[in-house]
Every structure is written in structure tokens, then in C-alpha cells.
Amino acid sequence: MLSLRFAIPTANTLTPPKIKPKPGLVVQTAWNQTDLFPSLPKRNDYKLQAATTDLSVAGDIPAEEVVELPAELSRELMPKHVAVIMDGNGRWARQRGLATSAGHEAGVKALRELVELCCQWGIQVLTVFAFSYENWIRPKVEVDFLMSLFERALKSEVESLSRGGIRISVIGDSTKLPTSLQKLINEVEETTKHNSRLQLIVAVSYSGKYDVVQACRSIAEKAKDGQIQLDDINESLIEQELETNCTEHPYPDLLIRTSGELRVSNFLLWQLAYTELFFAQELWPDFRKDEFVDALSSYQQRQRRYGGRH
Amino acid sequence: MEKEVMSSLKMAGNILCSASSFIRKCIFGVLRVGPIPNHIAFIMDGNRRYAKKQKLSHDGAAGGGGRYDAGFWALMVMLLYCQELGVKYITAYAFSIDNFKRKPEEVESLMASMLEKFHLLDILVKRLAVRVHFVGNLELLSNELRASAMELTEATAAYSKSVLTICIAYTSRDEILHAVRESCEQKRIDLEFDNDDDNEIKLMKVEKNMYMAVAPDPDIIIRTGGENRLSNFLLWQSCWSHLHSMWVLWPEIGVWNLVFAILNFQRNKTYHLEMRKKEKEL
16 A cells, blocks of 8 residues: 655645634535635624424424524525435444444434434435445345344334424335335335425435436336337436435435545436535544534535536 | 857756656656556546636637637646556546536637647547547537547547547436437337347446447546536446546646546555445346
């Protein structure tokens, strides 16, 4: 493994220092750089934002408490859909001399906190990459543990999720999941389908490529049945056939990946066309409120041009 | 006296060039100890900001898109460095379908600039034995540009030392849409001729119909200009790619930026290979 410490200073840093932003300054994070830009304007005009919207529906969801946003963030610039690749549970456990299962349990706690923050800060959709299609190759013991962890987490959280107005959707190839988990997922989706405060999409046994292939198969079936002509196949039709058709906002505004890895790993390929990417150095169980604020703050400073002009 | 000074300066210049070339060769030699990526893709962002910095006029001294000249030369320099390092495939995101949304005069100026560069590109790629592909929805281009692209593709078809893929009138979603349509059309033909051995469209079939089937998936995607997004570029092919963003504007990219990106890639190469193998096993 080559050494990464250069005697000759370069413009780019391999391992960017973790710099906490001073009040008024914003940290912009490139894929593998961190830098301070003192010339960026202070966001004093959006220092405190209080949310007082009452989201109670038919008495099921309690009213929101008044929530103050951190000083760096602006409610108007909050992304509608945040996606997260929750990487680093295994490494977190190894660093502490614990079993991998302890890392996954810690990961669930971090997810719980993130869901709460998203609810408080007005994010409408949160998609998390819990288990990828490629993860089936992991040791059976670990896979079985993860499946039982999903079941336990769903069973224990469904009530509080319902009370909190959170809708759960699960995407991915569910045919490979244990039957009991498949049944539980269907029940939870059914129970929470009318909730509207936050939609939590959990990607389990998911592959971005297979999502596109299953959309292609579905379209081919429709074409075979004469429901559509080949000329009718367009981007909008593909979007409708993808598994993210369970939400009104299928395209994430922001993708966060933890543990410092700089890749997308077959997650939501079609959907990430214009998504802002943020790569955090922290391992997933250590990704808490401060780190989420950094990610959102970086997002809010970016100019999204969609190929057009500045 | 003046001649002696000029001659000394020229000698000093040559020595410096030789010295920097020697240093570069040494650095590349060290890099080659580790794994060298087979395919590097570039999102060439920052041309307009560079032009603004340099205060280049809209039309430029040469007429028609002078602001993109520096960007063209930056691509040629990267091509040279990659060839020297042993990177076989280079892909560049030259023009997105979304860029048609820009002001018509800007789009025209960019198209004119590209057309102007074909002659130069022709000379350079033949000299370097580089095969050139143009991928994208080429029907959206003018007849002249499309014809020049086809001509250059045919003229370089026999070369195999390096492959340069230029994405023009391209977006990844359009590419996937095209692949889906082709796959559905092939399925329809198979059913018509009762030739349907497989019941379902497979991933390999969809991949074969991608415009980018001319090259393997990129090992590294380098984006200049400081933005952190894929902008509808190689969404399908980038799933295991190492993503490297740099603040430098595209025309300012240099050898150190490339070296740095490759070093970063080398840290994670084992993981890439492992995951690609796992994907094939599933």
C-alpha cells in the first residue's frame, strides 16, 4: 500500500482535516476535500427557524414541537429527499474490539436519530441503503443476524413510527428475504401507508442496476400485452416502473455516504442523476446531528444548474 | 550578445523541460508499482469560469467558441499523460443533452468550436494511435458535426493502443432509455420468431445495448470545477467507480491532479475488484 503523505504540498488533500465551521463560515466538501471559503455570505438571516405546523391527521399524529434549526441551516433550502448509504458498522465494531453485530445495533440507533432529525427539520423523504444485493455474499451468520435485526427493529418501532406520522416503504428484491420478514414488511407498509410526515424508504436486497432491469422487464411485458407501443417508452415511463415509484419525490436531492468511501456502490443509479453527493469521513454509527448539519450545510451552499447556465 | 542570451535561455528552457519530463517519468514509474486504472472518465467542468477568469471574449480570437480552446488542449494533455501511464480507456463528457438548454448563441459557439477542433483531433489521435468513439444521441447534432464524428470514428477504427470516448449530446438516462428500448425491441423480435429461450430480459442484455458498451466501466470518474455530482454522466457504469472531485477548473488540470486521483484510486483498488467479482457471481 503506497504511503499517502506527500512531502511536496499539493492543492488537493487525500484525507481532509475535519474542520468545524466557524459561525458564519460554511464548509464546502468536495468528494475528497474540505476547505474553508471565507468569502461565502453569512446566513444570519436564517439563523432561527421555528416550525409550528400542526401535522395531526385524524388524531393519529401528535403535533410537532417548536423546533429550532441550527444556525447554519435554512428551512427554505432544506432538501426534500435525502438518501444515505449507511457504511461503516463493521469497521466501527472492529475499532472497539466488538462483534460486527454490535456495529449493526449501533447503526440502528444512529438511524433512529437521523429519522427524528429529518422529521423535525422538514425533510419529506429519507431513503437508506440498509442491505445491498451484493451483501448476500457476506457470511451466513452475519446475513442471518441482519435479517433478524430488521425484523426486531420493525416490530419494535412500528408503533412509534405510526405515532410519529412516518410512512415506511421497503424497496429491493424481497423474494430473497425470509418469509416472516416479507410478511412483516407488508404489514408495516400497510399500517403506515397513510402517514405523511416523513416517508422512510428502506432499501433491502436492493441493486440500482436490477431496479432498472426490472423496470425494463415490466415495460417489455406491457409492450408484449399491447398496453404501450415501443415509441411510447420514455424517461417518465421508466421512472414510473422503478421501485422508487412509491414516493412523490423519487430523486434524492442529497446523497450522504459515510466511512469515507468515495463511490455509489450500485445504489439508486437512475435516481442520482442530479443528486448532490456528500462523502463523510465518519463511520455510520458515529454519524450524528453535527455531521448531518455539516452535510445539509454543504448542500445548501451548492449551486444546482442541471446542465443549464449559472 | 543578444543571440548568446537567447541561445542560453533556449538551453535553460530545454534543460527545464527535460528535467520536468524526467521528474514526470520518475513519478509515473512509481505510480506503476501500484495498480493503474484501465479506464478514467472526466467530467470537464469549469471552462466558462476559466474563460471569465482569463477574460476571454465570447467568440475568442480564433472566432467561434475560443473560450473552449483551453479545454480542448487540457483533454489532449490528459490523453497524453494517460497513454504514458498505461491507462487504455479515456472518456470525456464533452456536451450533455441538458446543455442544449443554454442560450442558443452559447450552444452554437460550442458546436462551432467542436467542429473546428476535428481537424486537429484527427492529426493528434492518428499520431498517438488512439481509437475514437463518439457516444450519445448523435441525431441531435448537426449533419456536419455528425458526419465528421462518423468519419473520425471510421478512420481510427484500426487503432488499439488507447481508446478515447467522447460523450456528446449524451445523458446517462437517455442512454439507459435507448438500451431499454433496444432490449424491448429485441424481445419483441425474439417472441415473433419464437426464438425466446430466456423468459426475462437479463442485465447483460441491457448492458450490451448501452452506448458505452464500447468501453469497460470506468475505474475513476474525475470531476473538475469543485462540484460533487454526476450530472447525468455514466450513472449505470459508475456504480463501483472511485469518484474524485477536484477544485481545479478543467483547463487548469495538470499532472499532479491526475497523479493524486490515481493514488486515491490505488488505496481502494482491491475493494473495487472484489465488488465487481461479487456482482458477476450473483
